Amino acid sequence: MEELRMMRKILKSEEAVEKISDNSVVAISGFNLLVAPEYLILKLYERYKQTGHPKGLFLEVNPIPTAPGRVLDKIATELYNDPDQEFLSGILVTYPGWSPTLQKMIQENRIEGYTWSIGTASWFFREVARGLPGVLTRVGLGTFLDPREDGGYLNELAKKRKRCKIEVVNIQGREYLLYQAPKPTVALIRGTTADELGNITTEKEGSFTEILNLAQASKAEPNKGIVIAQVERIARYPSLNPQDIKVPGPLVDYVVVAPPEFHMQSANIHYDPRVSGELIPPITSNPALKSPLNTRKVIARRVLLEMINLVKKLGKPILVNLGIGIPTEVAEIATEEGLQEYVLTTVESGPFGGIALKGPDFGASIGPFAIISQPDQFANYEGGVIDAASLGFMEVDEKGNVNPSLLPGRLPGPGGFPVISYGSPRMFFAGHFTAGEKKLEIRNGKLKIVKDGEIEKFVKNVYKIVYNAALGLEKGQEVIYITERAVFRLTEKGLVLEEYAPGIDVDKDILDRMQFQPKISRKLDEMDERLFKKGLMGLKEDIKTI
Structure with missing residues (x-):
């Protein structure tokens, strides 16, 4: 029975994305294409095109899981050309620079657009996992992120709906900013290897960003969500070194093995052991x-x-x-x-x-x-x-x-x-x-x-x-x-x-x-x-x- 339960975690991509419902808040890992679950994102959008679901998704990405012409940029181009698109309702993104079309969608009020700093967004997932309302920091005071200026809103639709917001908080006579956004109900993350329990390692990745925190934020109360991990390969349980595991299996609901072409180390590198630190090159x-x-x-x-x-x-x-x-x-x-x-x-x-x-x-x-x-x-x-x-x-x-x-x-x-x-x-x-x-x-x-x-x-x-x-x-x-x-x-x-x-x-x-x-x-x-x-x-x- 235990073996059967573990094996049920390893699904085909189509089965995994079916678990994502309409109007989900989806947190996605990816520093450009580093640890970006490209295969999962593309399969999620493919299901929408085939069935019309899931729709109304709100994405939380940090900074953005794409490169020019790839993944989210490619999807944004198709959505931009569809005046009736219902796939995306909005996005919290710390660097939309690699997707000019996504920028246009935000500028033209097609979807809600919000922005924070990468560091603040990284801490947000950790703080939400702790059950806190958001991130308290002095970063952004007196800048365009300050709510007395632009408040992180990138368009009028965001200002109207205020799904993400920044507030001034006074503590002992000193000003801070409180950054708030919806708690993710879905986390799409990526690693190199998963075992049958769902333990995730990142030995061939150039970074592992905040994949653990995304999983924790999704799993936290209230409204516990799901975590889907994209990996390159499957290992037998318990064969992985415990100290190599970045996301423990109990935090992962489903695992999908991606084809090599959708598991790039970075935008232009499929795999280089020098990037993952497995090999230190001579100076x-x-x-x-x-x-x-x-x-x-x-x-x-x-x-x-x-x-x-x-x-x-x-x-x-x-x-x-x-x-x-x-x-x-x-x-x-x-x-x-x-x-x-x-x-x-x-x-x-x-x-x-x-x-x-x-x-x-x-x-x-x-x-x-x-x-x-x-x-x-x-x-x-x-x-x-x-x-x-x-x-x-x-x-x-x-x-x-x-x-x-x-x-x-x-x-x-x-x-x-x-x-x-x-x-x-x-x-x-x-x-x-x-x-x-x-x-x-x-x-x-x-x-x-x-x-x-x-x-x-x-x-x-x-x-x-x-x-x-x-x-x-x-x-x-x-x-x-x-x-x-x-x-x-x-x-x-x-x-x-x-x-x-x-x-x-x-x-x-x-x-x-x-x-x-x-x-x-x-x-x-x-x-x-x-x-x-x-x-x-x-x-x-x-x-x-x-």
């Missing part, structure tokens, strides 16, 4: 050792220089987070300089160390030395456990507020930016000084602006505040804004220009290209000349005394 095999000298490298080098100064100050290796865009290249430069043992990187989805991948593969790392859960990783960020972080920027205003990605008509979402920028004790924002088509050259150790970008990024007021500089100053953060031609520091009086690139006219190329006038440091100096020269900077020599 010399990394292509970053041949990275060319350009302005992106100059900016990444300047961030690394700041981090190495911190290593010297603290007298020990430092733990950092590097965001998407130019900051991801800091790890490559650190490897190039032989400093990877001094600057220990982390990625939001859970990896420590290695080289973070880019684009839709972001979330995975080549050769991490550890992988932890996503909520635990964000505890490192929000609590200031890390020593520093570098994130990109799209706009900076005269108060030092930062908008990394939000524009009218564009909904990429905040990602992990709000939590990381709030919690890190030191923030090194990195990006080009202007945007738009430009031609910047490095000649003889100097920066030459052949054609400057027409879009100013240092503006009077950012479109949406995602990093609140006043709150950062209140917390005592050290904040620096690094570009290819100028370096600014945040102070109580606003931004102070501290460095400029060799070959640059400060008035013409910096001050005249800003919508406000920064303070000028009394110690204004040229940026380190090594930033603009080929070959190694020799930073390892700088820390030999440690």
Whole structure:
């Protein structure tokens, strides 16, 4: 009888998705395609197309289980072209950037759209599993997430229905935000191996995000739900190592084995043992050792220089987070300089160390030395456990507020930016000084602006505040804004220009290209000349005394 009960957990995909009823709140794992149950999602939608059920689904995804042209993006494209679609009623999504069609559905009020930070959403599932009403945090105060601003609503339909909401709560005279959303009644998760009891391991995955918490949230009272897991293979019970199990079998109702083409490690990688940490590659095999000298490298080098100064100050290796865009290249430069043992990187989805991948593969790392859960990783960020972080920027205003990605008509979402920028004790924002088509050259150790970008990024007021500089100053953060031609520091009086690139006219190329006038440091100096020269900077020599 026990053997029969266990075997009933392993179902065909069609049988499993039949268990999902109309109007369910469905939490789905997936950092892009990392641990995304692609097969289950596609089969769920296939059943809807065949039967009209389940319909009215509300999705809770963190950040989003898709890549361009795959899974949710593919489904969203079909739904967008169906004016009478009833499959989706709404979505809580922390980064819809990989699905332009989903963004259009939200912008056109076709479905409810809500957004939070990745870290807040990660903690939400854990808190709901504990029976709490939501997540209590100071992340988002004074930003577009604050209910006195946009409140996380992405469209008018969301503002009207308020299925997810953020409230200001005062505790002992201090403001916090309470993030609330419906408790999931279904969890779709993914692992590598399941045994007959439903125990789930993740040995071939690049991350395991919050799959345990999604299962717990679904199973919690009231209204206990169901958990369906997608895996690559089935093992005999009890053959799995107990310490390898990420989701215990009693929390899993059904298991579905997916075909290999729907069980990718990341968007462009089917399986690479270096991503799952099963194999640590030699440092010399990394292509970053041949990275060319350009302005992106100059900016990444300047961030690394700041981090190495911190290593010297603290007298020990430092733990950092590097965001998407130019900051991801800091790890490559650190490897190039032989400093990877001094600057220990982390990625939001859970990896420590290695080289973070880019684009839709972001979330995975080549050769991490550890992988932890996503909520635990964000505890490192929000609590200031890390020593520093570098994130990109799209706009900076005269108060030092930062908008990394939000524009009218564009909904990429905040990602992990709000939590990381709030919690890190030191923030090194990195990006080009202007945007738009430009031609910047490095000649003889100097920066030459052949054609400057027409879009100013240092503006009077950012479109949406995602990093609140006043709150950062209140917390005592050290904040620096690094570009290819100028370096600014945040102070109580606003931004102070501290460095400029060799070959640059400060008035013409910096001050005249800003919508406000920064303070000028009394110690204004040229940026380190090594930033603009080929070959190694020799930073390892700088820390030999440690």
